[in-house]
Amino acid sequence: MIKRLGSFTLTVVLLSALVVNANAQNKTENLILITLDGARLQEIFGGLDVEVLKGLTEEGTIEETPLYKKYWADTAEKRREKLMPFFWGVLMKQHGSIAGNRRLGSTVELTNKHWFSYPGYSEILTGQAHDEIIKSNDKIRNPNTTVLEFLKRKLRLDVRQVAAFASWDVIDWVVEHEVGAITSNAGFEAYQHPDAAIDELSKLQFETATPWDNVRHDIYTFRFAMAHLKTYQPRVLYIALGETDDWAHNGRYDRVLQVLERTDAYLRQLWEFLQSQEQYKNRTTILITVDHGRGSTAPQWKTHGKKIAEAKYTWLAVVSPDSQRRGEWVNTETIFANQIAATLCRFLKIDYSENNANAGKPIAQLFKDN
Ligand SMILES: [Zn+2]
Numbered sequence: 001m002i003k004r005l006g007s008f009t010l011t012v013v014l015l016s017a018l019v020v021n022a023n024a025q026n027k028t029e030n031l032i033l034i035t036l037d038g039a040r041l042q043e044i045f046g047g048l049d050v051e052v053l054k055g056l057t058e059e060g061t062i063e064e065t066p067l068y069k070k071y072w073a074d075t076a077e078k079r080r081e082k083l084m085p086f087f088w089g090v091l092m093k094q095h096g097s098i099a100g101n102r103r104l105g106s107t108v109e110l111t112n113k114h115w116f117s118y119p120g121y122s123e124i125l126t127g128q129a130h131d132e133i134i135k136s137n138d139k140i141r142n143p144n145t146t147v148l149e150f151l152k153r154k155l156r157l158d159v160r161q162v163a164a165f166a167s168w169d170v171i172d173w174v175v176e177h178e179v180g181a182i183t184s185n186a187g188f189e190a191y192q193h194p195d196a197a198i199d200e201l202s203k204l205q206f207e208t209a210t211p212w213d214n215v216r217h218d219i220y221t222f223r224f225a226m227a228h229l230k231t232y233q234p235r236v237l238y239i240a241l242g243e244t245d246d247w248a249h250n251g252r253y254d255r256v257l258q259v260l261e262r263t264d265a266y267l268r269q270l271w272e273f274l275q276s277q278e279q280y281k282n283r284t285t286i287l288i289t290v291d292h293g294r295g296s297t298a299p300q301w302k303t304h305g306k307k308i309a310e311a312k313y314t315w316l317a318v319v320s321p322d323s324q325r326r327g328e329w330v331n332t333e334t335i336f337a338n339q340i341a342a343t344l345c346r347f348l349k350i351d352y353s354e355n356n357a358n359a360g361k362p363i364a365q366l367f368k369d370n
Helices: 002-024 041-046 050-056 066-071 075-083 087-095 118-128 149-154 196-204 217-230 241-248 253-275 335-349
Strands: 030-036 097-101 160-165 183-186 236-240 286-289 316-319
Touching: 002 335, 030 041, 030 118, 030 335, 041 075, 041 196, 041 253, 050 066, 066 075, 066 253, 075 087, 075 253, 087 097, 087 160, 087 253, 118 149, 118 335, 149 160, 149 236, 149 335, 160 217, 183 217, 217 236, 217 253, 236 253, 236 335, 241 253, 253 286, 253 316
Parallel strands: 030 236, 030 286, 160 183, 160 236
Antiparallel strands: 097 316, 286 316
16 A cells, blocks of 8 residues: 555656646747726726725715625625636636736836826837827827737738737727738727628627717627637737726726626636637637726726826736746736737747837746746
């Protein structure tokens, strides 16, 4: 018995040596980047924010409000898991990690000084702030080649294998420097697909107006992205969800929370699909982040921009077969949004500095054990 136990232990040791060895190789073959426009640290890390709720409750106590009844719990961990059960209960526990919880000594910051959307997306997608050139949300063509375009060239992919789907129409102008380089579908824009049900959804988007002329409901963005993923198997996919920002600008905290809860269900659907596919299972790195933060106090939660000091703080989650980190980052060096492009490339063993020598460097902590 003792002898058998001994050989069993030896087998286990050998097996784990093999696992360590396998980890030295990069498993990533596909990348998925997801952004949740202006989604605050407070909700991501702490769920329902009672300070915001207090500011919005004009009559009665906050305890009587539907939001409190639905989302309140006595710790940040429980509240955020009520809001995003899949993200916190499964994804961050078993498969990935998240940086940016400043209470734990982890900070993610923008390097651009504008702290609104176009400069944020451009920093993420090009690896550098260009504050003098990119200083509005106007529809101007990105003056720099993006990481999406660079990867298409390096991996010799066709136009369908690098795709971006966005709720906000301006993202169409951010994701590519060269028009038509990648598949881009953004804002209220028809999406043609062989599946009749997707075609129907494409028509419906125009009949389900939002309060904003240039931001469609995230469900369309997500469903088109999923249809594209299933039919064309892209190697690089970018999904840019937008409603979290716009409902906040409108002061609709209830909708912000609903959208985060819905986004959590999208992440579950996406994850389950990836796990069911040979091409994607254990070969896909997912990076989830945000273009800017927003205010932390009761009136300022709605807004962002350079007058709101807290808006420079963001967060970043990574799920990858090539990163062993799990859960929240604790007491780590500050990381910056300009490192994201190079980090994505690093997962594919591609050196992003070839595209932009001034871009932020890959986030080293992701490739260490903890
Ligand atoms: Zn905004």
